Amino acid sequence: xxxxxxxxxLMLMLSISSCKKDTGLSGNGGHMKEQGLPAPPEEVNHSNxxxxxxxxxxxxxxxxxxxxDISMASRHIREQSGKRPLIYMFDRADFTVGNSHPLNRMSxxxxxxxxxxxxxxxxxxxxxxxGIATYYPISKYDGFAGGGTFMSGCTIQVPLTTVTQIVFYxxxxxxxxxxxxxxxAKSVVLSGDAVxxxxxxxxxxxxxxxxxxxxxxxxxxxxxxxxxxxxxxxVVPASYxxxxxxxxxxxxxxxxxxxxxxxx
Amino acid sequence: xxRLLLYLALALYPFSLEAQTVTSLRVxxxxxxxxxxxxxxxxxxxxxxINEYRPDVIALQEVDYKTSRNGRxxxxxxxxxxxxxxxxxxxxxxxxxxxxxxxxxxxxxxxKAEKSIFKHKDAREDRATxxxxxQFPGGRSIRFGTVHLSLESSELTIRHFASVNKAFFAExxxxxxxxxxxxxxxxxxxxxxxxxxxxxxxxPDMGPTIPSHNPxxxxxxxxxxxxxxxxxxxxxxxxxxxxxDHCFIVADLKISL
Numbered sequence: 001x002x003x004x005x006x007x008x009x010l011m012l013m014l015s016i017s018s019c020k021k022d023t024g025l026s027g028n029g030g031h032m033k034e035q036g037l038p039a040p041p042e043e044v045n046h047s048n049x050x051x052x053x054x055x056x057x058x059x060x061x062x063x064x065x066x067x068x069d070i071s072m073a074s075r076h077i078r079e080q081s082g083k084r085p086l087i088y089m090f091d092r093a094d095f096t097v098g099n100s101h102p103l104n105r106m107s108x109x110x111x112x113x114x115x116x117x118x119x120x121x122x123x124x125x126x127x128x129x130x131g132i133a134t135y136y137p138i139s140k141y142d143g144f145a146g147g148g149t150f151m152s153g154c155t156i157q158v159p160l161t162t163v164t165q166i167v168f169y170x171x172x173x174x175x176x177x178x179x180x181x182x183x184x185a186k187s188v189v190l191s192g193d194a195v196x197x198x199x200x201x202x203x204x205x206x207x208x209x210x211x212x213x214x215x216x217x218x219x220x221x222x223x224x225x226x227x228x229x230x231x232x233x234x235v236v237p238a239s240y241x242x243x244x245x246x247x248x249x250x251x252x253x254x255x256x257x258x259x260x261x262x263x264x
Numbered sequence: 265x266x267r268l269l270l271y272l273a274l275a276l277y278p279f280s281l282e283a284q285t286v287t288s289l290r291v292x293x294x295x296x297x298x299x300x301x302x303x304x305x306x307x308x309x310x311x312x313x314i315n316e317y318r319p320d321v322i323a324l325q326e327v328d329y330k331t332s333r334n335g336r337x338x339x340x341x342x343x344x345x346x347x348x349x350x351x352x353x354x355x356x357x358x359x360x361x362x363x364x365x366x367x368x369x370x371x372x373x374x375x376k377a378e379k380s381i382f383k384h385k386d387a388r389e390d391r392a393t394x395x396x397x398x399q400f401p402g403g404r405s406i407r408f409g410t411v412h413l414s415l416e417s418s419e420l421t422i423r424h425f426a427s428v429n430k431a432f433f434a435e436x437x438x439x440x441x442x443x444x445x446x447x448x449x450x451x452x453x454x455x456x457x458x459x460x461x462x463x464x465x466x467x468p469d470m471g472p473t474i475p476s477h478n479p480x481x482x483x484x485x486x487x488x489x490x491x492x493x494x495x496x497x498x499x500x501x502x503x504x505x506x507x508x509d510h511c512f513i514v515a516d517l518k519i520s521l
Binding site for chain 2: 095097098099100101104105107108111116117118121122123124127129140141142143144145150152
């Protein structure tokens with residue numbers, strides 16, 4: 001009906017105008033700061049939201065799968081129902097040179113596509129990084145390595161209202177200077193359909209979030225606790241928003257469920 | 265003035281020497297013939313050979329992904345698991361319910377990967393060239409490509425490589441690179457002469473690589489970029505008639521840049 005369509009459009013415009021006003025979306029202290037963004041109409045929410053599950057202790061305390069069973073992660077992925085996560089990320093799923101990465105096994109067992117994003121300079125034995133897994137075919141891998149900064153990820157065709165090619169990056173931020181390198185290398189990509197989901201060291205978090213929003217003109221969200229070594233970091237362009245994060249666990253695998261909405 | 269320039273050059277000379285760093289690595293080239301059909305499309309015989317030589321990067325051609333003839337196996341991932349390497353599959357085309365193409369395996373993680381597909385009305389099939397960026401211990405990043413050129417005519421082989429060059433250097437003309445694989449062209453042929461306009465044939469007069477039971481022609485090459493900075497310290501041509509009609513190449517290389 002025309003009347004319903006009008007109300008729907010009005011609500012969408014109100015939602016967009018509210019979002020534009022909000023530029024200080026970061027901060028937490030145990031939870032994500034209230035962002036003041038009204039929820040959009042249900043049909044917009046459903047079709048324009050994708051979910052990322054980020055597995056992490058946020059403690060930067062060694063290889064995630066050293067004391068955890070990769071088959072439990074596979075089970076978590078297999079047993080999702082309803083609106084399933086698009087991508088699963090495993091923070092500190094480190095790689096020991098010469099050994100098969102655990103996500104290779106997962107990929108083989110459950111037919112999932114996988115990628116290892118290194119977070120530190122290649123060494124002779126152990127390389128820290130994040131494992132990425134998805135059922136969606138990966139069309140491209142993108143990233144860069146320079147001056148001790150690493151950011152890499154993969155491109156997926158995401159079935160939103162309009163199928164959108166989105167780049168999913170991950171990184172580990174410990175200093176603001178790393179962001180300067182990321183900005184120099186990837187500013188064009190990051191202003192389009194691209195998101196960064198990774199971790200930020202708690203003691204530099206305020207400067208990092210400030211830099212992302214003011215110098216890179218991107219939205220930055222963090223989630224975690226002041227007691228953890230790192231916080232979850234979500235960086236999106238102006239046309240995306242992350243309204244909330246839920247924490248959960250499967251067996252002894254803690255994870256954060258991150259719904260991200262493309263609203264423009 | 266001349267004297268001043270001379271002093272300046274002498275003063276800067278040690279720095280220019282210091283700036284050159286050397287990275288050593290081992291690579292392999294493996295055209296596995298129709299998804300490894302000589303070995304029953306199994307992954308283990310290939311993984312065993314790889315584990316014997318422990319290369320840093322392998323460029324593969326004629327790789328199957330979950331085709332009916334290979335029993336729907338993810339062959340590349342199987343090899344990756346058995347060798348502790350990272351796989352990158354570059355699909356050339358859909359095939360037998362799965363896919364067929366080229367691939368790369370790397371001992372170290374790759375942080376970027378791309379591919380280009382050559383399609384031409386005179387070519388009987390589409391062919392993918394893929395490349396990955398790998399950072400080595402010491403910090404140097406190197407780009408590795410896997411290539412399988414068209415064979416219908418010399419002209420088409422040259423056209424194919426021209427399109428590879430165009431895609432490969434479209435955004436990056438700086439990172440040192442290797443382009444390894446089956447060039448479907450004999451040593452000294454027009455296509456190889458064309459390739460050498462831009463690339464260094466790192467092992468000149470390497471020797472024949474096909475057929476593996478009695479090699480008489482070289483079709484497989486290791487090309488380096490930029491020219492003049494690559495050196496081969498040791499290489500072997502591995503004839504494994506039980507695995508492929510192509511011999512495999514394993515080579516120890518050095519780049520000084």
